Amino acid sequence: MTSCELCGEESAGRYLCERHTVRLARQLADLPTLYAEVGECLVPRRSGWGEIIATKAAAGPQSPLNEDVLDTVSGARAAEVVRLWRVDVQRVRWPHHGAPAPAPLAADCRWLAMELDWIAAHYPAAGDLAREIWTLGAQARSVVGDPAPRPQRLGTCVAITAEGVVCGAVISRLPGKTRVQCQWCGYVYETGLDWMRLQHFQPQESA
Numbered sequence: 001m002t003s004c005e006l007c008g009e010e011s012a013g014r015y016l017c018e019r020h021t022v023r024l025a026r027q028l029a030d031l032p033t034l035y036a037e038v039g040e041c042l043v044p045r046r047s048g049w050g051e052i053i054a055t056k057a058a059a060g061p062q063s064p065l066n067e068d069v070l071d072t073v074s075g076a077r078a079a080e081v082v083r084l085w086r087v088d089v090q091r092v093r094w095p096h097h098g099a100p101a102p103a104p105l106a107a108d109c110r111w112l113a114m115e116l117d118w119i120a121a122h123y124p125a126a127g128d129l130a131r132e133i134w135t136l137g138a139q140a141r142s143v144v145g146d147p148a149p150r151p152q153r154l155g156t157c158v159a160i161t162a163e164g165v166v167c168g169a170v171i172s173r174l175p176g177k178t179r180v181q182c183q184w185c186g187y188v189y190e191t192g193l194d195w196m197r198l199q200h201f202q203p204q205e206s207a
């Protein structure tokens with residue numbers, strides 16, 4: 001195995017080349033925001049499963065609504081797919097550990113992103129993983145429109161978690177939003193004071 005599973009380029013013995021590793025990292029970082037946006041575009045009509053209507057007039061290139069897309073594009077499904085990858089990566093890497101505890105999409109994406117270096121170097125299904133993450137992103141964009149609104153990166157979460165440490169998850173918001181909930185620890189940034197604290201306590205950027 002000396003070439004990237006996505007582009008076939010020389011990859012120094014890794015399953016993914018540098019360029020595709022970086023792309024996968026970016027997609028994993030974007031996915032929770034994309035599916036949060038999908039959730040705002042599509043709401044269940046009643047409590048009935050699968051009955052979904054669009055709440056936004058311009059739903060992007062899929063208008064008029066294609067119901068197959070609405071059936072397959074949902075945050076719940078994305079979370080399920082990403083979860084299965086996390087379970088498999090963990091199984092291959094640490095065969096003696098049990099399955100990971102249930103976690104939201106953002107947490108599973110973050111976990112995979114943190115393991116990305118190992119995945120690119122040692123995980124034989126890295127190419128399939130990268131393709132599926134790409135597909136999930138593309139499906140979400142087919143609902144929210146492409147290009148999706150670019151979230152502004154505001155810094156890292158300064159809330160103190162239950163474990164007594166600074167959360168540190170990336171806080172970003174879509175243009176025009178004044179209320180953002182940290183997808184990792186759940187802290188809500190809403191008031192002017194919240195935003196000031198966020199700015200004030202930012203660690204110095206190292207990268």
Ligand SMILES: [Zn+2]
Binds near residue numbers: 004
């Ligand atoms: Zn590549």
Ligand SMILES: [Zn+2]
Binds near residue numbers: 157169187
């Ligand atoms: Zn947080």
